[in-house]
Amino acid sequence: MLPNAPGAAAASAHAPAEAVAPLMRGITVLRRLTEADGTLSPSALEKATGLARSTVDRITATLARMGYVRLDGRDAVLAPRLMELGNAYLAAIRLPRLLDAHADALADELDESVSLAVRDQDGVRFIHQATRRRAMSLSFRIGDLLPAERTAPGPLFATEWEPADWARWRARRTADPEGRGFPAVPPRGGAYDDFEDRTARAGAQGWALDDQLIEPGLVAVSVPVRDPRTGRVACVASVVSHTSRHTTDSLRSTLLPRLRATVAEMERELRESTRLPKTTEPPRTARLPRSRELPGSRELPGSRELPGSRELPEGSGALGLAAWTGASKQELGREFVESLARGLTVITSFGEGRAALTLTEVAQATGLARATARRALITLEHLGYVESYDRVFRLTPRVLGLGFPPLSMLPLPGIAAPHLAELSARVHDSASLAVLTGGGEEVQYTARVATSRIMSVNITLGTRLPAYATSLGRVMLADLLPEVPLPEPLAPLTPHTVTGRRELLTLLEGVRGAGYALVDGELEEGLRSIAVPVRERGGRVVAAVNVAMHSSRRSVEECVAEVLPELRAAVGRIEGELAVAGMFRRVPEV
Helix, strand or coil: CCCCCCCHHHHHHCCCCCCCHHHHHHHHHHHHHHHCCCEECHHHHHHHHCCCHHHHHHHHHHHHHHCCEEEECCEEEECHHHHHHHHHHHHHHCHHHHHHHHHHHHHHHHCCEEEEEEEECCEEEEEEEECCCCCCCCCCCCCCEEEHHHCCHHHHHHCCCCHHHHHHHHHHHHHCCCCCCCCCCCCCCCCCCCHHHHHHHHHHHCCEEEECCCCCCEEEEEEEEECCCCCCEEEEEEEEEECCCCCHHHHHHHHHHHHHHHHHHHHHHHHHHHHCCCCCCCCCCCECCHHHCCCCCCCCCCCEEECCEEECCCCCHHHHHHHHHHHHHHHHHHHCCHHHHHHHHHHCCCECCECCECHHHHHHHHCCCHHHHHHHHHHHHHHCCEEEECCEEEECHHHHHCCHHHHCCCCHHHHHHHHHHHHHHHHCCEEEEEEEEHHHCEEEEEEEECCCCCCCCCCCCCCEEEHHHCHHHHHHHHCCCCCCCCCCCCCCCCCCCCCCHHHHHHHHHHHHHHCCEEEECCCCCCEEEEEEEEECCCCCEEEEEEEEEECCCCCHHHHHHHHHHHHHHHHHHHHHHHHHHCCCCCCCCC
16 A cells, blocks of 8 residues: 555545545545556455455446446456546656656766655655666656655755655554655665665765665666755755666765756756746646547537547637446446546646636636535545645645556557557458568567467468568558658569569559558458558557458448448547557557
């Protein structure tokens, strides 16, 4: 269990009278799924949360309707769209957007892992990780929470603690001396009586070391990044290494100077961002992702649709959210918990340019009645996900604990897999995901769902095929025009293979215009496939999805009329989740 995060029964027992109990129970379910790395059966959730099985079923049905979990057979599995809650916090604080590039450049320069972390009460929570791919590499994830006393950033944050913060830390250390409430790190005994001394040294010298406090062999050096408006610590930048590469002495002498120089650049970036002319941005309305669109609904006039989401036009938030929750309630009946859906929507009302909102602004952004928004905010503040000062509300780093750590490690094949399974089930043919490799001359299969047929397309994961002769390759090559990497010569794999360079480039121009590629018998006699590109949030093609079949299954015209719409719909869902997952991190393509 996460520290300072009470269970469902304990949270309800000490909750304010106006707190929303279903919202508290739903957040408990999300926390337990996060602690279990994203997957639990309903019976395991029942045991972990202490909730009745019927309550667990209603909560998971509601979260599934929101696109936050996927009901996969007998398990509830966290879905990438849940990351929009953590994205709201990361967008609101703006630190990743401003500082990530500096951290990544330092990691490349030093060939060491670099992280950014913020304070979360008496813990430290990561907001960015630039890791190195080695046999022994850092395994911490964005959103992971570590005890302050076992990290290098901890003493730097503790230099600003008030007496109440120290009292909370001592109480937590007494109740949990081995740190078992922090699942991201292995439990470890030891009094850590020197933490206050380490804090004093960190305050005097302006940096701190972690000499194998988390686990043997792991060392780190940290420097605070200060907010130019207040002078307080905004976040802490760390370089993390292994004792096989650096000692604490070499961290000080070799890495600390470069880290300090990078922190100076980060603080300069923060100063420049505060000098930009400020514009008054009205509260945005809540976004309803495609999984939450009303059946048969149309895009409202004046609205702007982003990949994987539906942004309601100004003034239509109340209508949109009310219509969606109403339709969901009508379809699912008592299996849909409206107060849970509305409460989680409150979190997404925050974001870049909307870091601090009043009650009225939250109500406007979500379309909720002021009384409903107020009760949701009271609940979220009670649970530690929102803090308030002078009638203004802000998200806290604890929001990152709602699914972000396990989901932040999900690669593109993991995002695509359930959608490929659904696509294959709908068209009754094999569906695959592939990326360009080999300098762009080959496609490599990275995810695949095959049909159980006597005659079916037999391709295994990792298989590489020539890009020019496959539908997957052509939709990805079309995005590279006019600089398309083609082998010389183009080998005729069948009598139908296009081998003329000019003819192929003309075909690729048509593919780019049509948005899909259909290849009939060019890779292998009797094999027909149709593919659509997968684009990341910036519009770049990063992969492709195809449906492949024997030519006797469907004609070319039937492929376009029957398979292409299903294929495009599946890719749209993949792109929607990829856009959410890739907002503050690079999603691995393999």
